[in-house]
Amino acid sequence: MHPELFRIPFTELTVKSYGTMMVIGFIAAIFVIRKLSRDIGQENTEHITTAALYSLIAGIVGARIFYVVHYRQQFSGKGLLEFFAVWKGGLELLGGVFFAIAVIAFYLWSQKLPIRRYLDILAIGLLLALVFGRLGCLLNGCCYGRPTCAFVSIQFPYGSLSYQGQVRPDKARNREEPYIELPTEFFGYINDANEWVAAPESDKYDYYLKPFDRLTEQERLEVTAGEYSALKVCPTQLYESLSALAGCILLYLHRKNGIEQQKKKKTTSAFFRPGVTFALMFIVYGFMRFFIEFIRDDNPYQANGLTISQNLSIAMVIGGFLLIWIFGKMKPDKLSVEDLS
Numbered sequence: 001m002h003p004e005l006f007r008i009p010f011t012e013l014t015v016k017s018y019g020t021m022m023v024i025g026f027i028a029a030i031f032v033i034r035k036l037s038r039d040i041g042q043e044n045t046e047h048i049t050t051a052a053l054y055s056l057i058a059g060i061v062g063a064r065i066f067y068v069v070h071y072r073q074q075f076s077g078k079g080l081l082e083f084f085a086v087w088k089g090g091l092e093l094l095g096g097v098f099f100a101i102a103v104i105a106f107y108l109w110s111q112k113l114p115i116r117r118y119l120d121i122l123a124i125g126l127l128l129a130l131v132f133g134r135l136g137c138l139l140n141g142c143c144y145g146r147p148t149c150a151f152v153s154i155q156f157p158y159g160s161l162s163y164q165g166q167v168r169p170d171k172a173r174n175r176e177e178p179y180i181e182l183p184t185e186f187f188g189y190i191n192d193a194n195e196w197v198a199a200p201e202s203d204k205y206d207y208y209l210k211p212f213d214r215l216t217e218q219e220r221l222e223v224t225a226g227e228y229s230a231l232k233v234c235p236t237q238l239y240e241s242l243s244a245l246a247g248c249i250l251l252y253l254h255r256k257n258g259i260e261q262q263k264k265k266k267t268t269s270a271f272f273r274p275g276v277t278f279a280l281m282f283i284v285y286g287f288m289r290f291f292i293e294f295i296r297d298d299n300p301y302q303a304n305g306l307t308i309s310q311n312l313s314i315a316m317v318i319g320g321f322l323l324i325w326i327f328g329k330m331k332p333d334k335l336s337v338e339d340l341s
Contacts (some may be wrong), residue, residue: 001017002139003017003018003019003139003140003141004016004017005020006152009049010136016138016140016143017139017140018136018137018140019136020136020245021132021133021135021136021139022129022132022133023264024132024135025068025128025129025130025131025132025133025282026056026129027137028128028129028131028132029052029126029129030125030127032054032124032128033049033052033121033122033124033125033301034048034049036120036121036124036255037118039259040114040117040118040121040229041337042045046107047111047113047219048118048121048122049120050107050211050220051104051107051108051122052122052125052328054099054100054103054104054107055100055101055103055104055122055126056100056142057103058096058100058102058103058104059096059097059100060097060100061096061097061099062093062097062100063095063099064101065095066097066098066099067095071097071200072213079324097126097328101119102293103134104118104119104122105119106152110176112230114274115274115275116274116275116278116327116330117274117275118249119275119277120255120275120278121255121273121279122196122251122277122278123251123277123278123280123281124248124251124255124277125334126281127243127244127245127247127248127251127281127284127285128245128248130240130241130244130285131241131245131248132241132246134237134238134240134241134244135237135238135241137237138154138235138237138238138241139252141156141160141161141162142145142161142298143236143237143240143296143298144156144160144161144162144165144233144236144237144296144297144298145233145235145236145295145296145297146233146234146295146296146297147166147179147231147232147233147297147323148232148233148295149232149236150234152234152235152290153232153235154233154234154235154238155229155230155231155232155233156233156234157224157230158212158223158230159211159212160207160222160230161298162230162233162297163209163230164178164189164209165297165298166178166179166230166231167180167186167209167228168181168205169205169236170300170302172300173301175299175310177233178205178248179231180228180231181217182198182220182228183228184198184199184201185198185209185219186209186210186219186223186228187199187204187205187208187209187210187212188207188208189207189208190211190214196210196214198257211333218221220339233297234295234296236292236295239292239295240289240292243288243292244285244288247281247284247288248285250280250301251277251280251281251284254272254276254277254280255277257272258272258274258276258277264319270324270328270329271324271327273327273330274327275323275326275327275330276323276324276328278323279320279323279324279327280320280324281315281320282317282320282323283320283321285313285316285318286314286315286316286317286320287313287317289309289316290309290313290314290317293307293309293310
């Protein structure tokens with residue numbers, strides 16, 4: 001886990017791994033969608049680049065709004081600036097995806113562009129960006145999995161989000177007792193005299209975890225290699241990253257197949273018409289996220305005994321199948337076979 005890649009010399013500023021991987025993912029997505037956009041005319045590459053830039057901004061805004069709404073209790077009584085403090089963390093991927101798609105669709109409609117063909121290309125780019133985004137989650141330590149004894153596992157260090165979850169009960173996930181029964185002296189706060197004050201036993205879980213640099217040598221040994229060391233967990237970030245890569249390849253092959261049918265002037269089946277690749281993205285990601293949520297250990301259970309992401313995933317799959325039906329019924333767009341270079 002490396003939430004900070006490095007510190008900028010002569011400053012207190014650090015380069016965050018999560019943000020860096022997001023930027024890398026965005027650049028990779030831009031490169032791919034510009035290449036793919038040549039299939040619908042060279043003049044369209046600039047439009048799709050602009051749409052991608054809008055999607056980046058809209059994605060960050062939407063992810064933050066979704067997070068604030070989802071965890072609104074954390075912002076109760078805080079100043080307005082806290083709502084915008086994305087540099088402190090707090091983004092929800094699904095919120096960003098939904099808002100970005102809405103902004104992209106509006107831009108394409110306003111420019112009178114072939115919306116379905118653009119959305120097909122952007123769907124491939126979105127899943128490619130997710131490949132790198134989830135690697136950023138791994139480096140950041142968020143979106144962590146359940147404890148496991150499986151051969152494929154990962155262990156986060158003391159103080160990480162995963163460790164914080166393991167040493168506290170989580171009623172939102174129906175867990176009345178912590179995985180690790182950490183002694184009371186590990187919980188508390190730093191007073192005005194810069195001294196560590198241990199929490200009372202009765203409500204120790206309401207206090208902060210003792211900073212690693214405040215631990216005694218014995219305590220450090222116990223939390224790194226002893227009985228209080230972190231449990232190994234499922235590498236859900238890697239699973240989702242690899243799943244997104246597989247989904248990206250699947251969408252690319254689906255779109256390519258549809259274009260080949262059109263180039264050969266065949267009657268394109270409803271399943272390969274423009275827009276269906278975009279619809280498939282909802283189905284692929286919906287199934288992927290729904291099942292990965294079962295081995296994640298961070299999101300609270302909500303409606304229907306499922307997490308909010310699982311409920312949204314169900315809606316995405318249903319919506320994806322509905323879009324396939326709609327796009328299959330729609331007439332071909334104005335692009336001719338000759339436009340598909």
